[in-house]
Amino acid sequence: MTDREKEILNLIRRNPLISQNDLAKELNITRSSVAVHISNLIRKGFIKGKGYVLTEGVDDIVVIGGANVDMSGHVSNDVKRYDSNPGKINTTYGGVGRNIAENLARLGLRVKLITALGDDYHGDRMIKYCENVGIDMSLAKKYSGERTSIYMQVLNEIGELDVAVSDMAVLDKLTQETIMDYHHYLSAAKAIVVDCNVSGPIIRYLSDNYSDKLFIDPVSITKADKINEALNQAYCITPNAYELDVIGSGENLEEKLTNVVQKGAAHVVVTLGEKGVVFYDKRLHQTPALKASLINVTGAGDAFVAGLVYGFVKNKSFADSVNDGLKLSKLTVESLTTVSQTLNENTLEAS
Numbered sequence: 001m002t003d004r005e006k007e008i009l010n011l012i013r014r015n016p017l018i019s020q021n022d023l024a025k026e027l028n029i030t031r032s033s034v035a036v037h038i039s040n041l042i043r044k045g046f047i048k049g050k051g052y053v054l055t056e057g058v059d060d061i062v063v064i065g066g067a068n069v070d071m072s073g074h075v076s077n078d079v080k081r082y083d084s085n086p087g088k089i090n091t092t093y094g095g096v097g098r099n100i101a102e103n104l105a106r107l108g109l110r111v112k113l114i115t116a117l118g119d120d121y122h123g124d125r126m127i128k129y130c131e132n133v134g135i136d137m138s139l140a141k142k143y144s145g146e147r148t149s150i151y152m153q154v155l156n157e158i159g160e161l162d163v164a165v166s167d168m169a170v171l172d173k174l175t176q177e178t179i180m181d182y183h184h185y186l187s188a189a190k191a192i193v194v195d196c197n198v199s200g201p202i203i204r205y206l207s208d209n210y211s212d213k214l215f216i217d218p219v220s221i222t223k224a225d226k227i228n229e230a231l232n233q234a235y236c237i238t239p240n241a242y243e244l245d246v247i248g249s250g251e252n253l254e255e256k257l258t259n260v261v262q263k264g265a266a267h268v269v270v271t272l273g274e275k276g277v278v279f280y281d282k283r284l285h286q287t288p289a290l291k292a293s294l295i296n297v298t299g300a301g302d303a304f305v306a307g308l309v310y311g312f313v314k315n316k317s318f319a320d321s322v323n324d325g326l327k328l329s330k331l332t333v334e335s336l337t338t339v340s341q342t343l344n345e346n347t348l349e350a351s
Contacts, residue, residue, distance in 0.1 A: 001044065004029075008037050009046060060110045060136070061309060062185055064202065065097020065195030065217070066168055067115040067130070067140070068149040069122050070338060072298065075154060079162050085154075093129050094151060094338045096195040096219050099299050103306030103328060105134035106343040109313065112136040112185060116173045122148035139182060146170040159296045159333075168197060176201040186210055190313045193305065196223035204230035211235065211264075213312075217305050218243040233264040235312070238305050240271045254284060267318055269308065269325070271301055277326070281318040290330040299338030303328035310348070327351045 001009070004027070011018060011026060020038065024031040041047050075087040101113045113135050117123035119142045126148060127137045149171065153164035179186075179202050186192060192210050194203055196219040203226055206214055211233035218224035224243040231237075231247075237260060239247060247263075248256030253270065260268045261280050269279040276288040304325035311321025327348055331340040340347075 001046070002037075002040075005037050005041055005044075005046075008034065009041060012047065060112050060185065060189050061101075061104055061191045061193065061313065062112050062114065062139075062182075062189040063097045063101040063104070063193045064114040064174075064179065064198055064206070065100070065193070066095035066149060066171055066197035066219075067093070067098035067113065067117060067126055068095035068151040068166075068168065069126070070094035070298075071150065071152040072296075073152075073154045074159065074296075075156055075162070077157055079154065079156050090336075092337055093126055094299070095149060096197060096217055096302055097193065098126075098130065098135075099302035099338055100193055100195070100217070100306045100309070101135045102130070102133050102339045103303050103343065104309060106339065107306070107310050107348060108345045109310065110136070112139050112189075114139045114174070114179065114182060115141070116146075116170045117142045118146040118148040118170055119144045120146075120148055122150070139185065141174065141178065143170060143173045146173065153298070155296065155298070159294055159298075161298065171197050172199070174198055174202065176205050179205060189213065191215065191309050193217065193309060195219050196226045200226040200230045203227065204232070207232040207234055207264075215305060215309055215312075217302075218247065221246055231264055234266070236267040236269065236308060237265045238269050238271065238301070238308065240273075240301065244270050253278060257284070269304075269322060271304060273297075277304075277322060279318070279322055285319065285322075287319075287322055287326065290326050292330045292333050294333050295336055296338075297333050300329040300332045303332040303339070307348075324348065 011023060020031050020034045023034045070092045072090045073087055075085040101111045104111045117126055123142055130137050149168040151166050154162045156162045191213045193215045194206055195217040207230055214234045216234050216237045218239045221242050224246040227247045244256050248259040250256040250259050257268050257270055257280055267281055269277050271277050274289050278286045307325030307328040308321045311324045331343055
């Protein structure tokens with residue numbers, strides 16, 4: 001979408017009955033130019049012809065969560081604590097919610113990202129990058145005086161996480177009231193994904209109102225506890241084994257997983273790294289991981305969630321959705337980046 005098309009669409013949002021003459025006066029351009037831009041917006045699927053009936057939000061996927069600048073140091077040999085380690089440093093765009101959104105966008109799905117950004121250089125670059133890969137950033141919030149989130153990690157010689165620092169204070173600016181303002185988009189969405197970087201009240205609101213299409217990613221051991229405080233119901237929750245210890249009660253994995261189902265999750269998928277996944281779909285199932293040439297495990301869990309959501313909106317069985325998640329994880333761990341740059345719907349379906 002061009003900048004001029006964005007301006008026209010924003011004016012139509014405020015007044016769906018605005019005439020082309022009034023649009024031309026507002027933007028100081030000719031009516032014929034407005035007509036061309038309107039035709040382009042219809043062709044691109046943003047409006048439905050006369051009356052400017054907006055299609056935005058319908059059949060979209062809405063992702064709510066973190067968007068970070070990821071700084072990764074990949075150590076060449078064994079990590080030496082309290083010392084400088086030779087290796088390679090890479091800066092990319094990440095964040096659990098943002099990674100999930102990019103995977104879905106690369107699969108050809110329409111996805112909106114609700115996140116909080118600083119009004120700074122990194123925030124501007126984040127928006128441009130996300131829009132370039134197909135993520136709709138129109139609902140993202142920028143906050144003056146705040147820093148865009150930064151996640152800094154050190155990976156060992158085989159690409160596994162050794163230690164990380166997360167500076168994500170700006171996400172505290174996202175409130176339940178902010179999310180409630182987006183009810184139109186949430187109610188029209190095919191699926192909603194939320195990561196536990198956002199507040200418990202936001203998760204509770206989504207759980208109470210959109211549970212039949214809600215996916216919850218716990219993010220980390222510390223943040224997973226928000227699920228205990230906020231969960232009413234959800235379509236799917238995707239903890240790893242350590243996060244399951246926080247949200248499920250019991251003596252073993254099976255009991256803990258079953259306990260999360262009893263709390264209100266229709267489906268639970270426990271990711272076990274190279275051992276694959278255990279998931280609940282009317283009964284317990286276990287599926288092994290796909291063999292992969294490991295380069296970087298960062299983003300594999302986010303890709304897995306994206307695969308589940310992809311299967312869901314494509315009306316696949318839950319077991320087939322799990323397989324899509326495993327395929328996406330494989331593509332990701334074989335990539336240098338947190339989201340595979342070669343990913344598209346064809347590469348997923350052919351793998």
